[in-house]
Amino acid sequence: MRTISIMGATGSVGTSTLDLVRRDPAGWRVVALSANCSAGELAALAREFGAEIAIVADESCLPELRDALAGSGVEAAGGERALIEAASRPVDVFVAAIVGCAGLAPTMAAIEQGGTIALANKEALVSAGEVMTAAVQRHGATLLPVDSEHNAIFQCLQGGRMSDVRWITLTASGGPFRNATMAELNAATPAQAVKHPNWSMGAKISVDSATMMNKGLEFIEAHHLFPVGLDRLRIIVHPQSIVHSMVEYRDGSTLAQLGPSDMRVPIASALAWPARMDTPCDPLDLAAIGTLEFRAPDETRFPATRLAREAASHGGAAPAVLNAANEIAVAAFLAGQIGFTRIAAMAEDMLQQGTLPPPPATLDEVLLVDSETRTRARALLQAA
Numbered sequence: 001m002r003t004i005s006i007m008g009a010t011g012s013v014g015t016s017t018l019d020l021v022r023r024d025p026a027g028w029r030v031v032a033l034s035a036n037c038s039a040g041e042l043a044a045l046a047r048e049f050g051a052e053i054a055i056v057a058d059e060s061c062l063p064e065l066r067d068a069l070a071g072s073g074v075e076a077a078g079g080e081r082a083l084i085e086a087a088s089r090p091v092d093v094f095v096a097a098i099v100g101c102a103g104l105a106p107t108m109a110a111i112e113q114g115g116t117i118a119l120a121n122k123e124a125l126v127s128a129g130e131v132m133t134a135a136v137q138r139h140g141a142t143l144l145p146v147d148s149e150h151n152a153i154f155q156c157l158q159g160g161r162m163s164d165v166r167w168i169t170l171t172a173s174g175g176p177f178r179n180a181t182m183a184e185l186n187a188a189t190p191a192q193a194v195k196h197p198n199w200s201m202g203a204k205i206s207v208d209s210a211t212m213m214n215k216g217l218e219f220i221e222a223h224h225l226f227p228v229g230l231d232r233l234r235i236i237v238h239p240q241s242i243v244h245s246m247v248e249y250r251d252g253s254t255l256a257q258l259g260p261s262d263m264r265v266p267i268a269s270a271l272a273w274p275a276r277m278d279t280p281c282d283p284l285d286l287a288a289i290g291t292l293e294f295r296a297p298d299e300t301r302f303p304a305t306r307l308a309r310e311a312a313s314h315g316g317a318a319p320a321v322l323n324a325a326n327e328i329a330v331a332a333f334l335a336g337q338i339g340f341t342r343i344a345a346m347a348e349d350m351l352q353q354g355t356l357p358p359p360p361a362t363l364d365e366v367l368l369v370d371s372e373t374r375t376r377a378r379a380l381l382q383a384a
């Protein structure tokens with residue numbers, strides 16, 4: 001039996017992970033489960049899985065969690081400190097599935113324990129970059145990518161040598177607006193943006209997919225996970241989301257990982273690695289799918305991937321600024337405060353506004369860049 005903690009347990013990745021754990025009750029003991037404020041849902045999961053502790057990041061939701069867990073024997077806790085304390089409890093697998101940079105500090109706390117981190121929370125790695133990868137090295141932790149593209153690349157690199165890699169190609173579905181005109185993009189609503197054609201995901205990443213910022217963040221994520229150099233990383237649009245990414249070696253061989261558009265496949269790959277486990281996902285029926293299409297990304301309609309490439313080349317604080325600006329812009333779009341195309345424009349404004357902060361060298365410095373950028377981005381929204 002292995003131990004597991006899942007931060008962001010009530011979300012899309014969190015519940016998909018728990019679906020796999022549920023199918024193998026003898027294989028897992030759940031230590032910690034967290035949410036932001038979905039106290040009722042979190043309590044139900046904590047009871048079902050007999051978790052040691054359940055944590056709500058938003059402390060104002062703790063009374064509701066306590067009530068919902070009364071008599072269950074599950075410890076209830078709230079607030080950021082409690083989240084970090086729970087993330088520090090040693091486990092065999094720590095699943096980082098909080099959305100946004102809010103997941104950074106707990107993920108770093110887990111890395112310090114030197115265990116295995118199944119990382120879905122891309123914003124944490126984008127923001128912290130070298131600070132996180134250095135901590136992984138220092139503490140002897142194992143970082144396993146859960147993001148389907150990075151999990152695919154990770155699988156394609158098994159048995160290969162990084163020095164033999166010619167290209168790493170990230171595939172992108174192109175999101176719900178891949179065929180939209182500029183006028184349609186300008187008029188796009190939150191309801192349209194969160195309706196992803198292939199994947200069922202949380203609201204923030206769905207909007208990121210629609211702007212292609214998701215692929216931009218993944219480009220930076222790939223740069224840290226697979227350091228082949230930025231000029232060897234590229235993006236291709238593949239509307240069917242069947243080929244999850246590819247690695248081309250110097251001899252001209254391209255290895256690709258294919259699978260259904262179901263996050264339980266990459267999650268299972270990370271949970272079982274280096275072994276394999278069963279999933280309830282439908283087998284891939286390529287004859288039924290028939291055609292796999294590929295096309296170059298259009299950075300005129302979707303500038304986010306260009307911004308991410310520029311932020312990655314600049315390095316230092318730029319990726320954390322890009323990420324924080326995007327988080328604020330996406331929240332403003334979802335709240336109806338700004339239009340769809342303003343999301344990437346705002347991220348670009350924030351990257352260009354004044355001088356960038358010095359490169360962050362510690363977790364606290366990354367968090368400072370993040371919070372200062374959020375303050376500046378909110379001011380920009382107010383001024384508009």
Ligand code: NDP
Nearest residue numbers: 008010011012013036037038057098099102120121201202
């Ligand atoms: P969801 O929005 O579905 O879930 C987010 C989870 O994080 C919920 O448990 C939520 O709690 C919690 N949470 C939200 N805000 C905070 C906060 N400020 N502090 C602590 N916890 C918080 O997100 P997804 O599952 O879609 O995505 C999670 C991460 O995985 C993201 O980084 C995303 O980019 C990445 N990812 C997701 C994929 C997917 O298919 N969904 C695919 C690949 C990567 P509550 O329920 O209380 O709001």
